[in-house]
Amino acid sequence: MSQASPIAIERPRTRSNLRFLLVAGRVLLGVVFLYAAYAKLHFNGSWHLGDYYFLFAMGIDSYKMVPLGIVVWMARILPWIEVAVGALLVVGVGVRWAALCVTGLLVMFMVALTHAALGGLEINCGCFGNNSVKPSHELILDAGLLAVALAVTVGGFFSRRAGKSQA
Amino acid sequence: MNRFFLKAIVPIALVALLPMLSSAGPKQSSQAGKPATALDLTALKSVGSKSAPITIEVFSDYQCPQCRIFYLETARQLMQTYIPAGKVYYVHRDFPLSMHSHSREAARWASAAALAGVFETAEQTLYTKQEDWGATGKIDDALSSAISPADMKKVRMIEATQGPQIDAAIASDMALGNSRGVNGTPTIYVFHKGQMTPLPPGGVNYSLLKQYIDYLLQQH
Numbered sequence: 001m002s003q004a005s006p007i008a009i010e011r012p013r014t015r016s017n018l019r020f021l022l023v024a025g026r027v028l029l030g031v032v033f034l035y036a037a038y039a040k041l042h043f044n045g046s047w048h049l050g051d052y053y054f055l056f057a058m059g060i061d062s063y064k065m066v067p068l069g070i071v072v073w074m075a076r077i078l079p080w081i082e083v084a085v086g087a088l089l090v091v092g093v094g095v096r097w098a099a100l101c102v103t104g105l106l107v108m109f110m111v112a113l114t115h116a117a118l119g120g121l122e123i124n125c126g127c128f129g130n131n132s133v134k135p136s137h138e139l140i141l142d143a144g145l146l147a148v149a150l151a152v153t154v155g156g157f158f159s160r161r162a163g164k165s166q167a
Numbered sequence: 168m169n170r171f172f173l174k175a176i177v178p179i180a181l182v183a184l185l186p187m188l189s190s191a192g193p194k195q196s197s198q199a200g201k202p203a204t205a206l207d208l209t210a211l212k213s214v215g216s217k218s219a220p221i222t223i224e225v226f227s228d229y230q231c232p233q234c235r236i237f238y239l240e241t242a243r244q245l246m247q248t249y250i251p252a253g254k255v256y257y258v259h260r261d262f263p264l265s266m267h268s269h270s271r272e273a274a275r276w277a278s279a280a281a282l283a284g285v286f287e288t289a290e291q292t293l294y295t296k297q298e299d300w301g302a303t304g305k306i307d308d309a310l311s312s313a314i315s316p317a318d319m320k321k322v323r324m325i326e327a328t329q330g331p332q333i334d335a336a337i338a339s340d341m342a343l344g345n346s347r348g349v350n351g352t353p354t355i356y357v358f359h360k361g362q363m364t365p366l367p368p369g370g371v372n373y374s375l376l377k378q379y380i381d382y383l384l385q386q387h
Contacts, residue, residue: 043364044362044363044364050382051379051382051383054375054378054379054382055364055366055367055379057375058366058367058371058372058375058376058379059367061371061372061375062367062368062369062370062371068372068374068375071375072375072378121369122233122351122368122369123367123368123369124367124368124369126367
């Protein structure tokens with residue numbers, strides 16, 4: 001009768017723990033992005049699907065980083081990108097690409113927030129609509145989310161490669 | 168008989184009138200004892216028609232650079248475009264920040280100018296000459312360069328005699344701002360169809376605000 005070595009038992013357990021953490025991470029990211037979109041589309045007690053982008057454009061413009069034409073365009077599409085990637089991450093479909101997109105968005109947000117913090121701009125980050133906090137505080141939150149997003153992205157690509165090599 | 172009648176009726180009339188006269192006395196004194204709440208400067212520090220479909224309320228500090236930029240680059244254009252057409256009612260609220268050494272004094276002078284009927288000139292002067300009086304604290308000099316001597320005399324007199332009432336009016340604006348969570352300037356609120364929408368802090372580009380106002384006006 002052979003006994004399984006402790007190392008052999010430990011490996012699958014570690015792997016399943018890691019998998020659980022990655023699932024929790026992607027769901028957390030998805031919920032945060034869905035909430036960010038919700039806060040931009042629903043405020044003052046009602047949905048603002050027709051006029052959400054005016055206020056969000058003003059928020060983006062307060063960073064003084066991009067021309068007005070791009071500001072309005074960004075304000076129109078960004079909440080819907082957040083809805084799409086948030087939903088994909090929560091549901092668990094196209095996780096690698098959704099997480100990669102979230103990583104890119106978070107890097108972009110952090111560049112803008114750093115610019116605001118270094119420039120001493122007294123603005124709200126606009127990340128969560130009217131519930132937003134100061135850019136310096138948001139920077140800390142985004143740094144944490146970026147770490148999770150990177151882990152989910154790398155984990156997603158590695159598990160895909162591992163699956164292919166097994167096949 | 169007539170003389171007797173007069174002698175009788177005059178004391179009776181006086182006795183009858185006495186309570187009325189005595190009740191008028193305390194009323195006057197109670198009005199004089201209401202320094203803070205009796206002075207509402209909102210209408211005097213507002214531009215446009217109160218019945219306009221959109222009200223824009225701005226909490227600002229005359230010494231704040233962002234407020235200056237907002238006033239010069241956005242508010243003035245807004246006033247020129249929408250106020251003559253009766254589409255926007257623009258309300259100024261004082262929110263002097265403690266970090267600015269002369270902003271409360273400037274708000275007091277602007278309120279005195281409002282009581283003298285020259286608020287718009289005073290507001291414009293305070294913003295355009297912000298660097299001058301902000302450095303020296305000589306607000307009177309800055310206003311004198313734009314307001315006529317006769318009006319300036321009125322402003323000085325009001326500033327000297329109604330200081331406590333004006334301070335109370337400024338405190339009332341600040342209390343309103345604090346109740347809404349205002350913590351910086353300029354903080355702008357748009358009121359439309361009974362709904363209050365706060366705009367992102369730090370001032371707003373005119374072109375974006377115009378697009379938003381035009382959209383709201385189309386909803387009528």
